[in-house]
Amino acid sequence: MQAKFVVLPGDGIGPEVTRAARRVLEAVASQFGYSFAFDERPMGGCAIDDYGDPLPQATLEACRAADAVLLGAVGGPKWDDPNAKTRPEAGLLDLRKELGLFANLRPIVAYDQLIEASPLRRDLIEGVDILFFRELTGGIYFGDSWLSDDGSHAGSVMEYSVGEIERIVRLAAVAAGNRSNRLTSVDKANVLEVSRLWRRVAARIMADEFPDVDYEVVLVDAMAMHLISRPRDFDVVVTGNLFGDILTDEGSMLPGSLGVLPSASLGDGRPGLYEPVHGSAPDIAGEDIANPLATILAAAMALRHSLDLEEAAQAVEAAVGAALDAGLRTKDIAAGGPAIGTTAMADAVVAAISREL
Ligand code: IPM
Numbered sequence: 001m002q003a004k005f006v007v008l009p010g011d012g013i014g015p016e017v018t019r020a021a022r023r024v025l026e027a028v029a030s031q032f033g034y035s036f037a038f039d040e041r042p043m044g045g046c047a048i049d050d051y052g053d054p055l056p057q058a059t060l061e062a063c064r065a066a067d068a069v070l071l072g073a074v075g076g077p078k079w080d081d082p083n084a085k086t087r088p089e090a091g092l093l094d095l096r097k098e099l100g101l102f103a104n105l106r107p108i109v110a111y112d113q114l115i116e117a118s119p120l121r122r123d124l125i126e127g128v129d130i131l132f133f134r135e136l137t138g139g140i141y142f143g144d145s146w147l148s149d150d151g152s153h154a155g156s157v158m159e160y161s162v163g164e165i166e167r168i169v170r171l172a173a174v175a176a177g178n179r180s181n182r183l184t185s186v187d188k189a190n191v192l193e194v195s196r197l198w199r200r201v202a203a204r205i206m207a208d209e210f211p212d213v214d215y216e217v218v219l220v221d222a223m224a225m226h227l228i229s230r231p232r233d234f235d236v237v238v239t240g241n242l243f244g245d246i247l248t249d250e251g252s253m254l255p256g257s258l259g260v261l262p263s264a265s266l267g268d269g270r271p272g273l274y275e276p277v278h279g280s281a282p283d284i285a286g287e288d289i290a291n292p293l294a295t296i297l298a299a300a301m302a303l304r305h306s307l308d309l310e311e312a313a314q315a316v317e318a319a320v321g322a323a324l325d326a327g328l329r330t331k332d333i334a335a336g337g338p339a340i341g342t343t344a345m346a347d348a349v350v351a352a353i354s355r356e357l
């Protein structure tokens with residue numbers, strides 16, 4: 001088994017957490033006898049500094065030729081000037097669009113070992129295991145947007161085509177079929193025409209192609225509430241780009257820390273893009289205290305979804321579980337107790353991989 005990873009360390013803590021994930025992938029390769037190649041490329045704020053472009057053409061070409069792309073995080077105060085020509089985030093949006101990554105999978109799993117780190121009560125979140133499918137290349141993020149010449153009006157349009165809705169609903173429904181057979185579609189059909197189309201198309205796909213999946217629709221404002229009051233009632237959730245952006249940040253508080261949440265962005269073909277849900281955390285960059293587990297778990301998703309190496313993916317997930325079982329915690333999940341650093345956490349996961357196999 002040979003595979004080529006492009007690594008986009010990005011900004012802030014991105015280089016530290018991708019380094020940790022890369023070490024874990026190298027450990028997996030040596031355990032299972034795979035051959036993984038890694039190609040690091042600039043993207044985000046650092047690429048603006050060096051090339052005047054958050055997604056240089058050479059980086060994009062390298063990504064297209066990869067089996068999987070592992071991204072750290074982009075952005076930081078240095079590039080926050082609202083009048084700047086371009087921003088690091090623009091590079092991320094372009095990369096999603098250029099690679100056709102229309103499905104963003106965000107698992108929200110409440111690890112039993114970390115429940116005390118959550119701001120919510122144990123009885124609410126114990127056993128939470130939700131898989132969000134956020135549409136990623138359409139909706140208001142990519143609709144027409146304008147600012148009037150005199151600067152007094154602006155608009156951003158939320159648009160979806162039937163085809164865009166069909167493909168994300170299908171993927172989510174297939175995933176639901178492989179899990180507990182429940183799918184929730186989230187929209188704002190009581191107000192938005194685009195949501196009424198979403199709801200009609202989703203209902204048709206579900207009735208025609210997935211009649212056995214238990215399907216429900218929930219309005220986005222109500223979903224914001226249910227996610228906190230009864231998160232265990234949800235299994236697979238599918239929604240549009242903006243609603244998914246907001247709900248997954250909300251959901252990320254269920255496990256107690258953003259530091260353990262990975263995400264995968266998939267299209268029709270190769271490659272997939274894998275990244276932690278957290279951002280670049282510039283305030284703690286370079287201190288070796290960031291939690292690398294989200295990026296390590298994103299690497300596990302890459303093994304599963306882009307390389308079809310389910311066994312290896314599970315080995316990584318088990319190794320993360322073993323490190324948590326051993327009581328190892330980075331600062332963000334230590335709840336005030338003793339904490340280890342980024343490198344030490346990666347060491348523990350690497351050691352657990354070789355121990356378990
Ligand atoms: C995310 C982020 C991005 C988004 C930003 C950085 C453009 O919030 O991946 O959720 O809004 O999609």
Ligand code: MG
Nearest residue numbers: 244245246249
């Ligand atoms: Mg977001």
